[in-house]
Amino acid sequence: MFIQVLTLSIIFFLTLPFFFxxxxxxxxxxxPSMPNVFPKRYPLIGSYFDIKSNxxxxxxxxxxxLKNCPSATYTLHHILGYRQIFTANPxxxxxxxxxxxxxxxxxxxxxxxxxxxxxxxxFNADGEAWKFERQVSSHExxxxxxxxxxxxxxxxxxxxxxxPMLSGAVTGKIVLDLQDVLQRFAFDNICKxxxxxxxxxxxxxxxxxxxxxxxxxxxxxxxxxxxAPITLTWRIKRVFNVGSEKKLKIAISQVxxxxxxxxxxKKQELATKSSxxxxxxISRFLNSGHSDENFTTDIVISFILAGxxxxxxxxxxxxxxxxKHPEVxxxxxxxxxxxxxxxxxxxxxxMAYIHASLCESMRLYPPVPTDSKRAxxxxxxxxxxxxxxxxxxxxxxxAMGRMExxxxxxxxxxxxxxxxxRDEAGKWSFVGRDPYTYPVFQAGPRIxxxxxxxFLQMKRVVAGTLRRFKVVPAxxxxxxxxxxxxxxxxxxxxxxxxxxxxxxLD
Numbered sequence: 001m002f003i004q005v006l007t008l009s010i011i012f013f014l015t016l017p018f019f020f021x022x023x024x025x026x027x028x029x030x031x032p033s034m035p036n037v038f039p040k041r042y043p044l045i046g047s048y049f050d051i052k053s054n055x056x057x058x059x060x061x062x063x064x065x066l067k068n069c070p071s072a073t074y075t076l077h078h079i080l081g082y083r084q085i086f087t088a089n090p091x092x093x094x095x096x097x098x099x100x101x102x103x104x105x106x107x108x109x110x111x112x113x114x115x116x117x118x119x120x121x122x123f124n125a126d127g128e129a130w131k132f133e134r135q136v137s138s139h140e141x142x143x144x145x146x147x148x149x150x151x152x153x154x155x156x157x158x159x160x161x162x163x164p165m166l167s168g169a170v171t172g173k174i175v176l177d178l179q180d181v182l183q184r185f186a187f188d189n190i191c192k193x194x195x196x197x198x199x200x201x202x203x204x205x206x207x208x209x210x211x212x213x214x215x216x217x218x219x220x221x222x223x224x225x226x227x228a229p230i231t232l233t234w235r236i237k238r239v240f241n242v243g244s245e246k247k248l249k250i251a252i253s254q255v256x257x258x259x260x261x262x263x264x265x266k267k268q269e270l271a272t273k274s275s276x277x278x279x280x281x282i283s284r285f286l287n288s289g290h291s292d293e294n295f296t297t298d299i300v301i302s303f304i305l306a307g308x309x310x311x312x313x314x315x316x317x318x319x320x321x322x323x324k325h326p327e328v329x330x331x332x333x334x335x336x337x338x339x340x341x342x343x344x345x346x347x348x349x350x351m352a353y354i355h356a357s358l359c360e361s362m363r364l365y366p367p368v369p370t371d372s373k374r375a376x377x378x379x380x381x382x383x384x385x386x387x388x389x390x391x392x393x394x395x396x397x398x399a400m401g402r403m404e405x406x407x408x409x410x411x412x413x414x415x416x417x418x419x420x421x422r423d424e425a426g427k428w429s430f431v432g433r434d435p436y437t438y439p440v441f442q443a444g445p446r447i448x449x450x451x452x453x454x455f456l457q458m459k460r461v462v463a464g465t466l467r468r469f470k471v472v473p474a475x476x477x478x479x480x481x482x483x484x485x486x487x488x489x490x491x492x493x494x495x496x497x498x499x500x501x502x503x504x505l506d
Contacts, residue, residue, distance in 0.1 A: 009065045037068045039076065041301055046077030051229050058227070059369055059485050061269050062086050063399040071383035072403060077202045079230065084372075084392040088399040090406065091382040094436035096373055096393055098444035100469065104393060105130075107374025110226070114251030117222045118295065121302030132298060134445075140284045141449045142472035147456070149279045151345060153192045154457050157185055158464045161202040168204065170305070171497040177494040182312035182461075187212055189457065194300045195262045196280035214254035221248040223486040241484060267291060289418050303450075310367040311454050316463060316495050317365035318358055319439045319471045320481060321414045328357060328416060329466070335428075336463050348459050352428040356419035359438075360456055363407070364414065369398035369485045398485075413477050470500040 022164040039050030049053040054061040066072045066087070087093065105126035115245045118124035140146060162185050169176050184201035191197050191211075199209050221244050237245040240496070260398040264284055270276055276283040281303060285296050287459045322329045332355050339347045372394040387393060404411055407418070420428045435443035441451045448454075473479070474496040482492035 027208055037064060038074075038365075039065075041077050044078050046082070048079055049228065051076070051078065053108065055227070055229065058397055059396075059483070062370075062396060063402055066399045067402065068394065069091075071385070072399070072405075073381065073383055073385050073434075075385065083393075084394060085275075085381075085385060085387060086370075086394050086396060086399075087381070087383075087385075088403055089381075089383055090378060090383070090400070090434075090437045092396045093439055093443065096381050097436065097439065097442065097446065098393060100379060101445055103309045103376050103379055104373035105376065106372075107376075107392070109231075109374060109392065110372060113225045113231075114222050116248070116257070117218050118302055118305070119256075121296035121298035121300075123302040123306065124298075127440050130422050134449075135298070136285070136288070136290065137449055140281065140288075141453070145279055146284070147345070147453070150193055150333050150453055150456060151187055151460075154460050157192075157202065158460060161185070161188070162461070163464060163468065165204060166204065166465065166499045167501075170192075170469070170501045173497050173498070174497055178471065179312065179316045179491050179495040182315050183309065184212075184483075185461070186310075186312040187215075187304075187308050188306050193280060193307070194276045195266075195282040196261070196301045197262055206486040210254060211258050213250045214258075215304065215308070217247060217251035218255050219487055220311070221245075221251065226487075256297060259301055260293060263293050263296050263300075267293075298477040305487070306448075306450060307454075309490075311457050313365070313489045314358060314362050314369040315458055316456075316491050317489075318361040318462070318484075319497075320473065320491070320495065321361050321364070323359065323471060323473055325414050327416065331416075332357060332466060334464070336467050339463065341467070343460060343463060345456075348456060348463070351459050351463065352420060353416060354456065356416040356428070356429050358455065358462070359419050359432075359440075360416045363438065363439045365483055365489060366397040366401065366455050367488050369442070369489055370394050370396045371439075371442065395439060397438075398483075398489075400439070402439070466502070468502055470502050472498045472500060476499045 039047035041047050042049075049251075051058075062076075065074050068090045071092075072343050073092055074086050076084045076086060080082060092141055106124065107126070111124055111126065114124050120129055122130065122137060125133055162181070165176075165181065168174065181202070184206065186197060187201050191199050199212055200207070201209055201212050223246065225231075226326060228234050234245060237243045240247075241249065263282060263286075266278075266282055270286055270291075273288045282296055284301050285299070318363060322332065324347075335353045339351070372392050375387045375389055375391045375393060376387050381387060400406060402411055419431055419433075421431050423429055432438075435441065435447060441448035441454075481495065484492045
């Protein structure tokens, strides 16, 4: 706290004269006042005061600004001339993620912020390191055996834990936090898929587990570094090992020590045989000869991060939206009824209406609402925005999902049909959008490797849950959930639900 006060005091006294000069200038101006949409900018500190005052609703604030910009792109000025460009323009997104891909890496700032947690893992790497990890990972993700393993893991967690838990909630008339349940479900799955370890988060007692809690703390506190208006604050706290940085250091140590322990055990097993019998991701890397402990630890932590909160965030908002739109739920139930009780891969793949509903849910509530890159050299975006070397360029899927020029005047509506068309027989078929208009899974060379795995998991959960149960929010009339974003998005305060047994699908 002392460090934050000291930092803010220095800024205050340095900028006070400029602030009063600006007020005097404004009071003498005869120009009519403009709508209070765009932030005010001052010498030295840029738009610090607006950035600080909108810290709790930053996403909505940025979205409002972009919706009022002709090209959906805005340059935000931070302290000491540091610039951040926000865009919800598909042409600019394509330019950043594909056309000039090499000019827009994650950058030193992002890597430094998350290095303690992610190390050189694929989601925190650039250049040759990223290319190597991407190549190795792509090979493993494209194997049929991994897809089959994912199906087996998800089905076991669904049938042995999630469905019995929901059934118990029906019998006991228990209110569940569906967001918490789905996070536990996803964490169990991704840990088993990543390194063959079952944290057992979704047991009936909903236990607190050290690894899961440490991972949550590491994720949340690392993202707070990134969101901090003044980076000097967390850097000073890290030097003195106090406050949030002390807690972060402990959490990261717990996560990395546990992951390294798993890696060592598997390396010892591999030393006694020609290959590992298990087919989790770590075993696949070790079997392929990638035995460096730090490499495998970094990459598996990245995969856990990617798989832990993204699918659970998407499903949380999905279940909220279908409750608000019973006509959509009716169509989903109709599609589920056409499939067998024990879904096979082709049936899951063929669920066009559920796929469209998930895409529409993620349009409005993307698991990763913004993503940033840093310009390596001066550039000009397709809309004419000038990008200076070192500037952070952020594209915003959350804002893009709210753009009338992209989605039409009905953009506020939850409408899966915008992703569908009927064939001559009246059957729905999915019609995707280009990834630069809908960059929920990134786009270009860094497009998400686990996209198909995510849809496989989500569609199985939707079908397995809604076939037997009706999910009813346990909230007051008129309740409106709040979308909050850290590294991934969440529903503020959780999602309390009651579960009702469904009779026949009609």
